[in-house]
Amino acid sequence: MSFLFIQYLKLKNLTLNPAQFLVVGFIFLIAIGTCLLKLPQATHDQVAWIDAWFMATSAVCVTGLSVINAGYDLTIFGQMVLLGLIQVGGLGFMTFSTIMMLVARKKLGFKEKILIKESLNQLSVDGVVELVKKILVLTLAIEVIGGVVLAFFWWPQYNEQALYLGIWHAISAFCNAGFDLFGGNSLVDQKTSTTAMFVVIGALIVLGSLGFSVIDELINWVKIRKLSFHTKVVLGMSLILIILGTISLIVIEKNNHHTLGNASLVDTITRSTFQSISLRTAGFSSIDLAKIETASGLMMILLMFIGASPASMGGGIKTTTALVLLVTIWTFLRDQKQVILLKRTITESTVRKAMTVAIVGILMIFCSSMLILYFDHNQFLPVLFETTSAFATVGLSMGITSDLSQTGKVVLILSMFAGRVGLLTIMFALIKQKKTNLLEYPKAKILIG
Numbered sequence: 522m523s524f525l526f527i528q529y530l531k532l533k534n535l536t537l538n539p540a541q542f543l544v545v546g547f548i549f550l551i552a553i554g555t556c557l558l559k560l561p562q563a564t565h566d567q568v569a570w571i572d573a574w575f576m577a578t579s580a581v582c583v584t585g586l587s588v589i590n591a592g593y594d595l596t597i598f599g600q601m602v603l604l605g606l607i608q609v610g611g612l613g614f615m616t617f618s619t620i621m622m623l624v625a626r627k628k629l630g631f632k633e634k635i636l637i638k639e640s641l642n643q644l645s646v647d648g649v650v651e652l653v654k655k656i657l658v659l660t661l662a663i664e665v666i667g668g669v670v671l672a673f674f675w676w677p678q679y680n681e682q683a684l685y686l687g688i689w690h691a692i693s694a695f696c697n698a699g700f701d702l703f704g705g706n707s708l709v710d711q712k713t714s715t716t717a718m719f720v721v722i723g724a725l726i727v728l729g730s731l732g733f734s735v736i737d738e739l740i741n742w743v744k745i746r747k748l749s750f751h752t753k754v755v756l757g758m759s760l761i762l763i764i765l766g767t768i769s770l771i772v773i774e775k776n777n778h779h780t781l782g783n784a785s786l787v788d789t790i791t792r793s794t795f796q797s798i799s800l801r802t803a804g805f806s807s808i809d810l811a812k813i814e815t816a817s818g819l820m821m822i823l824l825m826f827i828g829a830s831p832a833s834m835g836g837g838i839k840t841t842t843a844l845v846l847l848v849t850i851w852t853f854l855r856d857q858k859q860v861i862l863l864k865r866t867i868t869e870s871t872v873r874k875a876m877t878v879a880i881v882g883i884l885m886i887f888c889s890s891m892l893i894l895y896f897d898h899n900q901f902l903p904v905l906f907e908t909t910s911a912f913a914t915v916g917l918s919m920g921i922t923s924d925l926s927q928t929g930k931v932v933l934i935l936s937m938f939a940g941r942v943g944l945l946t947i948m949f950a951l952i953k954q955k956k957t958n959l960l961e962y963p964k965a966k967i968l969i970g
Contacts, residue, residue: 531766540949547942550581554606557789563599570925578934580606582941583834585699585804585916588923592702604689611834656733667691668726674717695727697834699804699916708805719795722821726803730829731755750865755830758840765922766797779812780872801837804916818902827915836914836940838882845875881944889936896928911936
């Protein structure tokens with residue numbers, strides 16, 4: 522699909538900058554997915570256009586929020602369409618297009634390499650084609666291995682259907698999509714090999730949230746025995762967030778009989794750890810989120826907002842962005858001029874970008890929440906939870922998504938799209954870039970704080 526889209530643009534001689542190309546490309550994929558899910562063969566009962574649009578957007582943006590039950594409402598064909606959208610969305614539009622061009626033995630020009638660089642959030646075009654090949658091999662290997670292991674655990678309960686379920690959920694987990702075929706309560710009620718299942722799916726989620734460059738470095742660590750600055754930051758921040766989320770859930774929910782209050786120590790630790798991992802853009806649930814404590818809800822919103830790491834399957838403002846902001850605040854409080862992290866200076870442009878990403882994200886969530894509160898009159902916490910989950914492409918829900926009005930669903934669709942493509946990318950696509958202004962204006966003083 523994406524390959525045909527690129528050929529169409531070339532045929533029409535249409536020139537788009539990288540940001541515009543990515544935005545239009547994702548819109549194209551969502552449109553195709555919407556039409557496929559609207560086919561009579563895709564569902565047992567005909568779905569409304571708004572619901573097909575919502576599900577296609579959620580799949581392409583690897584979010585996981587649902588307005589229908591994928592396990593019961595979709596036919597096998599519909600489930601495969603949804604899985605295909607998840608896979609393409611997880612790899613990224615340009616990555617998938619590159620794979621298709623390589624398969625078709627098409628030569629990639631410099632413009633295509635620039636687009637790949639932008640979509641994969643790389644610093645240069647050097648080696649981007651080789652990186653795409655590595656991404657394909659790593660993705661297939663991880664998903665197949667994860668799927669087979671899950672099938673082994675699920676075989677006693679699902680028999681010959683276990684392999685299908687294993688592969689399906691391995692792809693959903695690695696792509697950080699969070700869709701499942703078990704009903705409306707995600708993994709909460711799964712009884713077969715619970716601990717092993719959570720370990721395998723949790724590992725797939727973590728791998729998908731680290732980013733392909735980090736995974737590649739970890740694989741080659743045996744040879745080079747050295748990790749880059751970026752990989753160290755990603756691994757350290759990811760581990761800290763998982764631990765903080767796990768401890769917070771155990772402490773807050775230990776007396777809540779609707780979530781962890783009646784669970785054994787092992788089950789409590791397992792479910793809390795898994796939920797902490799899943800909070801950062803995966804969307805699978807190990808506890809009933811509709812019955813969590815308010816404090817847990819606020820903590821989850823913060824972790825969802827931070828999200829995964831750059832160039833990964835996940836969303837959010839990213840772990841590196843959050844760390845740069847924290848270090849910048851600490852630097853300001855200590856009245857230091859340079860932002861130092863692990864004996865490295867963070868550039869001013871990186872700090873500005875991190876601040877812009879965070880502030881724009883907060884504004885997006887604020888506006889989305891305000892609109893849904895106005896049109897749907899829901900309670901504040903579930904709405905804030907849902908809009909953050911949509912923007913950060915997490916997919917966790919407190920149970921209000923399917924009951925939203927059409928306007929509310931459109932708001933979440935736009936939030937998911939903005940969260941996956943990137944608000945800055947959308948802005949660069951819409952706003953015409955001006956040449957650098959060499960004129961220097963007088964400096965002004967303004968009171969802050």
